[in-house]
Amino acid sequence: MLSRTADSLFWLGRYSERAGNVARGLAATLRMALLAQPLSGAEKEWRALMVAAGCEPSFRDRYGGMLQEDAVHWLTLDPANPAGIAACIEAARRNARIVRTALTVDMWAAINDTWIEFRRLDGSAIRGDRLPGFLDWVTSRTLLFNGAAADTMLRDDAWRFTHLGTMLERADNTARLLDARHAAFAQGAAADAACYAQWQAVLRSVAALRAFQHVYHARLDPQRVAELLILRPELPRSLLACYRRVEQTLQAIALASGGAQGECHRLAGALHARLRYGRIEPIMESGLHGFLTGVIDENIRLGQEIAASYLSGRAA
Known part of the structure; x- marks a missing residue:
């Protein structure tokens, strides 16, 4: 292609x-x-x-x-x-x-x-x-x-590059939505009505309010909301779900073009592995804001490396 x-x-x-x-x-x-x-x-x-x-x-x-x-x-x-x-x-x-x-x-x-x-x-x-x-x-x-x-769509390179763009954008959006309201998720933050509304707003922004109830069968709390949007593979807009699809799609593109892989494959694999084997407790303890800004920065870099490897020069 x-x-x-x-x-x-x-x-x-x-x-x-x-x-x-x-x-x-x-x-x-x-x-x-x-x-x-x-x-x-x-x-x-x-x-x-x-x-x-x-x-x-x-x-x-x-x-x-x-x-x-x-x-x-x-x-x-x-x-x-x-x-x-x-x-x-x-x-x-x-x-x-x-x-x-x-x-x-x-x-x-x-x-x-x-x-x-x-x-x-x-x-x-x-x-x-x-x-x-x-x-x-x-x-x-x-x-x-x-x-x-x-x-x-046929599951060929046209599908793969369209899907790759969709998943990368979706991951970026989820990380930015959480980070924009990270103060409401900080440890020690007052679990008052204002914070509850913030957690609900984040879930509504990714159409996941009902999904939260289905997965946890509990009242909203910051750690569970963050876990759902970061680490739960069942949610199609979670960071883990998005980067799993990004890594799989990049591997399929590489196989279809002779098997050669580059820096974008390494970055996607590293992001996916960190989320797949991650736990929400250390993420919250070390600071949600720092974790999410790191993911956003790595997502930008991943987009740049994808552009360098496969696209005509436009970086994310």
Whole structure:
């Protein structure tokens, strides 16, 4: 496979996944902001979302304060934000168009129809009571694309690079969501209603609130929430589950191209092994924030090494 084709497939997976992640994060933050409003804590909630999305500095440069209306517009319809939904949908469709012949009919329809419908929207789509419906629509379109890819693609290199981008983006999002609210998970933090709402918000952001109850059959607590999102293999958005798929996919790509492996394979294997044999107690004792920032940094490096080995030069 040509490196530029692999590059477009990889970024198609990343941008499509990122749009859905932003929509879920926004929906959870809206709920949290409503709860925090009487306590003047809404601004803190929007800042946490901006930090998780990796666009707080650029948002402050553009808007100054942290008003809800500005934050929602920046993360949804503002094309100047490369981490926003508008830019992600545009970039996903652009990359899909480049590799149109490598996609199935259902995958192309999912991406192209989303792009067409999105271009018809105006500012009223994110105002008032229409915003939750818009966010649900974005999430459902991401699920439609992922489902089309899972159900209709041949398990060849086109599938592998699309899936690789999706899993790398998903892992990055989970780590950033947890890290943005790491203070609520610190040992010794007061287990009050505010912290409980923070734990719930993180789970909602990765659609894992019901999964938590199914796995633990217990009330929320910081260690179990962190364990679910970091170390539980059953959860498809946990760090362990994502890096297991990243390592497996990279190995399949290497086998299909003659068996040669590089630094990206070593990094993926090391990340997966650390999580597979890790335990939540030492992670919490040594500091969740330090652990997660390390994972985020390694994820960036892994993306760079994947680009160096297989793609046409764009690093994550």
